[in-house]
Amino acid sequence: MTTLHAAPLQGHTDAAWRRLHSEIYGDCQRAAAVTYYTPFVRLEKNDPRRHDMRDFTSPLNEGVDLIPQIIFGTAEEFRRLVDSLVAAGAGRINLNCGCPFPLQTARGRGAASLALLPDIASVMAEYTSVDFSLKMRPGMTRPDEWRAVVDTINGMPLTAVTMHPRTAKQQYRGELHREEFAAFLSECRHPVIFNGDLLVPADIDTVTESYPGLAGVMAGRGLVGRPSLFAEYAGGGEWDRARRLDAMLRLHDRLYAHYCRTLCGDSQILSKIKPFWEYSEAEIGRKAWKALHKAMTPAKYRAALSMIG
Template sequence: MADAPRPELILAPLRGVTGLRFRQAFQAHLSGLDRAVAPFIATVQGPRVKPEILRGVDPAAQPAGLPLVPQVIGKDPSQLRVMLRAMKALGYADVDLNAGCPWPFVAKKGRGAGLLRDERVLGEMLAAGCEELGPGRFSVKVRLGLDDATLLPKRLPLIQSFPLRELCVHPRTARQMYEGTVDLDAFARVADACALPLVYNGDIRTLGDFARLSARFPAVRRWMLGRGVVANPFLAESIHAGQDTRDLDRFRAWHADLLARYAADAPGDHALLGHLKELWAYLAPTFRQGDRLWDALKLTRTRDEFERVLALTPLRWA
């Protein structure tokens, strides 16, 4: 029997987490990710995009070996065209549209997951993206719907009428945010009806999760890793290796590098601790007595205190 094709593992666009510094440190110490989608950049009014808005996707700063796809969020096709032209000027051929962000302050304004509500606007955004980038270059990331899982199936004929690169589906509703469980039956119905290349995203936290999902959906070859690969930075390479590759020495080297990169950007301990605590909200549960560690880290007020807690805590995988 021939070996199964190698899965393509994609870093999810987690705003505030999987940005430039995370990607740089990841590539310096870890492996397994085949490409990344950058956290979304909002469309802007006017004919020009300021360079600082695009700093996180500056091609010169991106780590080698991890192709990047920028992501845009918005609801105005003309503003989308402006942003896509700015990204093309940077050298990007592929761009993703965020039609899945579940946060109410985004979705209620018709952006993110809210794009699914208005079929006309969604169609205009997809048309603008495909016209600007050409066939097979624009992609879209979606949820199943806003309040239930019936909306995406209704929009699927429209979505796949465009020559998209791929459709990425997180099988939760916007109302669920990141709570509850993914609806695999709903994803299966979408997969059966979808003619576009499909990406699965959601709740891949362990090797066992990936094994179960890939067995249920053998036709899916593209998998997006988000919170799971932040909580366990070795997840992608473990999936490719077929075994747990976690190593505490490499973890410490990666974490020290990431901390240094955050510190170089952050103006003072307050901003730095914001980055670190957001990261460790994901990391702590992967260690034994992670709840106690997280409780101690949350109380720190300086970088020195934060590093002291980590230095005094014997890290062991859960």
């Protein structure tokens, strides 16, 4: 069975979501190793953002197989982030070389940092006690840009490379460059993980069958929208809708209760919990999905919840 990776999604996969997801689906996911990632930790005024670091150091992470992720635009930023995470106990660190947002790429970060890898490679060699992995796009505007850096990547001490085979320009939509991915897989000497558009368990079978030699798959929106995705795959078959919704609502209810305990005020709580449903239209149906999206008060939100089923 392939290894399973829960993609980092800023605004969705925070420490509470990861903890509750691994608790609720953990038994069924057990047949395959599931690894979770933090959304990227970034520098703000030259220091790691406190909110990001808290997400990594939260006690909620106990028992969760978790890799923190960093985003950087210079070798100096890389060093500061790695030092801070190592001081906070990280033994593994994932490098974000895929974020397509212009706010980040304009600073040489995310997808733009592929160009920086030759500099990073030499700094990385100093951190012999850290296991590094990479998450990347095939390029900024062209899907074959990875070819210019694959030798550098092959020379780096990486435990895995995840590729989402869309260019940064495409952001999260449009064609997946499957042939470029296959070419990357054959040229990369590290274990390679496929990431993109895995929505139902059969999609994972299709990808693992299409790419022999693949080390694992990573799902983001598909797993947030259908949190049983990995449990179903690892358990060997699709769950019926009632079972999927039952587990999803348990995850939601515990997450909502957590936000009610830890946040102040209805609008803060609602703005934190509503993204839970963002990618679940196919699971819960358009009517409930729209009502949840539109709900501006706890009463309307609860009424919208009762439409699921």
